[in-house]
Amino acid sequence: MRRPAALLLMALALLACQSVAQDLVTLEGVNGAVEVIGEGDDQITVLYTWGTPYEMGYAHGKLLTEGVRHLYEVSLARFMFGIGMGAEQIDEVWAQAEPHMLAADLEEMRGLADGTDGAVSFDDVKRLHIVPEISEWHCTFFAAWGEATRDGNLIQIRALDYATEAALQEVPLITVAFPDGGQPYLTVGWQGFVGTVTGMNSSQIAMSEIGDSWDKDNDTFDGIPMCFLMKDVIRSAASLDQAVAMVQDAPRTTCYLYCLGDGKIPDARALQTSHSQCIVYGPEDLPYERLADTVYMSMGINSGWNEKIGGVLAEAHGRIDPAVAMEDVMAGCGTGDLHAVAFDATAGRIWVANAEGDIGAVIDGFNRPFVEFDAAAAFDRVRALAGE
Numbered sequence: 001m002r003r004p005a006a007l008l009l010m011a012l013a014l015l016a017c018q019s020v021a022q023d024l025v026t027l028e029g030v031n032g033a034v035e036v037i038g039e040g041d042d043q044i045t046v047l048y049t050w051g052t053p054y055e056m057g058y059a060h061g062k063l064l065t066e067g068v069r070h071l072y073e074v075s076l077a078r079f080m081f082g083i084g085m086g087a088e089q090i091d092e093v094w095a096q097a098e099p100h101m102l103a104a105d106l107e108e109m110r111g112l113a114d115g116t117d118g119a120v121s122f123d124d125v126k127r128l129h130i131v132p133e134i135s136e137w138h139c140t141f142f143a144a145w146g147e148a149t150r151d152g153n154l155i156q157i158r159a160l161d162y163a164t165e166a167a168l169q170e171v172p173l174i175t176v177a178f179p180d181g182g183q184p185y186l187t188v189g190w191q192g193f194v195g196t197v198t199g200m201n202s203s204q205i206a207m208s209e210i211g212d213s214w215d216k217d218n219d220t221f222d223g224i225p226m227c228f229l230m231k232d233v234i235r236s237a238a239s240l241d242q243a244v245a246m247v248q249d250a251p252r253t254t255c256y257l258y259c260l261g262d263g264k265i266p267d268a269r270a271l272q273t274s275h276s277q278c279i280v281y282g283p284e285d286l287p288y289e290r291l292a293d294t295v296y297m298s299m300g301i302n303s304g305w306n307e308k309i310g311g312v313l314a315e316a317h318g319r320i321d322p323a324v325a326m327e328d329v330m331a332g333c334g335t336g337d338l339h340a341v342a343f344d345a346t347a348g349r350i351w352v353a354n355a356e357g358d359i360g361a362v363i364d365g366f367n368r369p370f371v372e373f374d375a376a377a378a379f380d381r382v383r384a385l386a387g388e
Contacts, residue, residue, distance in 0.1 A: 024048075025063070032059025033385055037174075038371040041356050045171075045191065046378070050178040050386035057108035057194060060175070061115020067171040067191030068112065072120045075190075076128045078166045083134055087127060094130045096221040100251050104179070105228050108194050120192070129195050132211075133225050133253055135163070140309060140335040141208035141259040142296035142325075143268030145346075148313075149293075150321040153346035154266035156259060157325045158188070158198040158208035159336030161299075164362045169338060169355035176378045177235075178386050184379035185234045188341050188352055195227025198341050199234035202379040204263035205243050206345040207234055210299050212255040215274035223253035223275065233260070244269055248278045257297045263345030270295040291317055298335070308333055322351055330366040337364040348376025 024033040031051040036043050047064065049056040061068055080086065098106075109129065113122040143156040162168075171191040178184045185201035200206040207230055224232075229250050237243035240262035247258055252275050261268035270286070272279040281287075283294050287301065289310040296313060298305030312333060316324045325342040329335070330353075342351040351370040356363045 027062060030059045030062050031055040032063045034063050037373060042369045042371055044174055044352060044354065044371055044373075046174045046176065046373070048176045048378070048382045048385055050382055052180055053104040053108040054111035056177055056179065057111025058115040060192075060194065061112040061120070063115075064173070064191045065116050065119055067173070068116055069119045070171050071168070071190055071192030072124050072128060074170075075166045075168050076124060076131075079128070079131045079135070079163075082163060082165065083131070085134065087123075090127045090130060090134070091123075093134060093221050094126050097130060097133065097223065097225050097253070098126075100222075100224040101228060102232065105194070105231065112192070112194055128193070129227060130221075130225060132195070132197070132227050133221055138162070138299045139208075139210040140296075140298045140305065140329075140333070141210060141257075141270075142294065142309060142313060142329065143206075143259050143261040143270075144294045144313065144320045145261075145266035145268065146293035148291060148317050148320050150319045152266070153344050154204075154206070154261050154263040154268060155320050155322060155325055156206045156208060156261045156268065156343040156345055157330060157336075158259075158341040158343075159330050159366065160197065160338045160340070161335055162338040164338055164355045164364075165359050167358055169362070169365070170358070172339070172352075172354040174352065174373060176382045178382040179235065182235055183238070184382050186350075186375055186378065187231070187234065188339060188350070195225070196231035196234055197227055198339070199230060200343055200345060200350065200375055201234050201237070202376075203238040204345050204348065205234065205237045205240070206261045206263065206343045207243070208259040210257040210297060212257050212272075212299050212301065214272065214301060215255050215277055218275045218277075219254040220275045221253055223251040225253060226256050230258075240265060240267055240269065244271065244280060247271055247273060248280075252278070257299070257301065259295065259297070261343070261345050263348070266346050268295050270297050272297075272301060289314065322349075326351060326353075326370050334364070334366060336366040337362075340365045340370070342370065348379075349373065350375050
């Protein structure tokens with residue numbers, strides 16, 4: 001049986017690699033704890049949560065009410081203005097996707113709303129989480145391992161190029177979750193967002209995505225939203241083959257490109273998907289310059305961006321490491337304006353940089369300092385908090 005967090009705080013002192021963290025903040029009877037990593041404008045909130053989906057969502061809403069309120073009062077309103085849709089129109093899109101939602105995700109969303117004590121409605125939570133299906137994400141990813149990397153580890157990125165005008169960057173969040181009956185996983189996102197656009201789990205599966213339009217004639221909203229498909233993979237997959245199969249078998253919606261890496265092997269695949277198609281690429285299958293032990297993509301699979309990213313990776317081939325990922329690829333190519341994340345999935349570490357500022361004065365994420373986070377230690381920490 002999992003014991004309350006308050007009874008386990010002493011055990012946390014036994015965990016290694018916690019030097020970057022500040023003190024945990026907890027609330028009696030709430031299955032969550034919060035810390036802050038980084039310094040000054042580079043600080044990122046980290047939420048640890050465990051238990052049932054509702055308990056995890058409730059802890060998110062209760063512990064981070066002010067940040068959650070910002071996401072819905074500021075960011076959701078700006079999204080609706082930007083895409084030119086009112087609540088009723090967004091609700092029509094959600095209604096097409098909702099039959100494909102897993103009960104666990106709906107319960108977590110409801111818990112999030114309830115945790116804010118009325119500050120945020122369940123209807124608005126649903127609206128915000130369908131916005132990614134309606135809007136576009138112009139992004140980049142790569143994964144490299146084996147002879148491509150300095151030490152053989154799986155190095156992967158997720159460069160999120162998205163609307164900084166919505167002010168998501170004001171409430172960055174790393175969530176480290178341990179669901180009942182499941183495995184620990186983390187997502188990089190924002191306070192108030194319980195989907196996944198960037199994630200990794202304790203089985204060393206890392207996942208990145210890119211929005212695209214390569215098969216847009218077959219687009220539909222009648223499927224599981226991207227951010228919840230990704231969440232299910234990160235929450236459930238224990239191997240690369242399982243992760244790929246979950247994407248292949250899912251009732252997909254619109255066009256997305258996915259990168260799935262497994263730090264245990266190490267190995268990775270790039271997936272070009274739409275509602276009706278799912279093409280899986282290894283290093284030898286890419287439809288542009290091929291590099292050993294490397295997959296990479298940018299929005300517009302045949303765009304000049306792939307030539308640009310491929311050129312950088314070719315130059316660094318054999319010595320790719322997190323520094324190359326952050327400096328040469330993301331900062332050097334200018335990708336990851338909202339957030340830029342480098343994974344060492346083999347070592348269980350990530351580096352996160354978020355945009356800073358608001359409309360007219362935004363510093364892109366790829367141009368800001370990266371904050372290192374020990375994911376492997378965080379998975380041990382959330383297990384201890386949950387009493388296991």
